[in-house]
Amino acid sequence: MTALCPCQSGLNYVDCCQPFHQQTALPQTAEQLMRSRYCAYTMKNIDYIIATTVPSQQAQLDKALLLDWAETTHWTGLTIVRHLAKISKIHSAVEFKAFFTNEQGEQAHHEHSLFVKLNERWYFVDPTVDLPSQKQPCLCGSGKKFKHCCGAFL
Template sequence: MTQRCPCGTGLTYGECCGRLHDGTAAAGTAEQLMRSRYSAFVVGDAAYLLATWHPDTRPPSLDLDGDTRWLGLDVLAVEGGGLLAAEGTVEFRASYRADGGRDAQHEHSRFTKVAGRWHYLDGVSLG
């Protein structure tokens, strides 16, 4: 795919989150994993979302709402989560359109490494 990646880095999908979604690369940082998970919502990749969810908090299945149109991602703050870290947090706002209206998911998400790979642990909605 030569379109720009939905996560907002400016790279193409294939150069950015597409490599993570197809398994040819793994997220190097908590922020990169968060961005790739946002892109997975945009492209409807529930399998990637489940695979990158921490085993202790992962739901048994995930049904994505096909009527939700994701409009953009803003990363507001990042703490930890670097290449050598074991934990990190990312605060973000993801805008979307659903049911004829526009809204946003504002969340403070926690990430941790499992067997050397970043996973989404949980998040707190900030409104």
């Protein structure tokens, strides 16, 4: 029997997020990337979390901290509230609620996430790490100032 994917797409893991985690396919939408990242957290696949963050931010991520969060959290569900597929030519947004339990009890992480498509691949823009100033080049490498690119959506 094949297990349903933790991302709650209703598909089996092997037909849903597994190809992304094994790097045999790329998510075609920001929502697919969001779901695969949630699934990666449930499986403690921190390398995937880092690899799917915009490349200029990857070195700023604390792998040990991310792993600790994944290991001390029991993920219980995911709800996609809204997927804005085209907020610009290269940007999408996903509003979601990730449900979990930890030592504080049952909780929900509600987030509006920004995603950027670079070289035909979707990446998560992490607002929790240092961001460029408004007049600096954008972290996605578009060549635009941050305020006219990713910064306009954060």
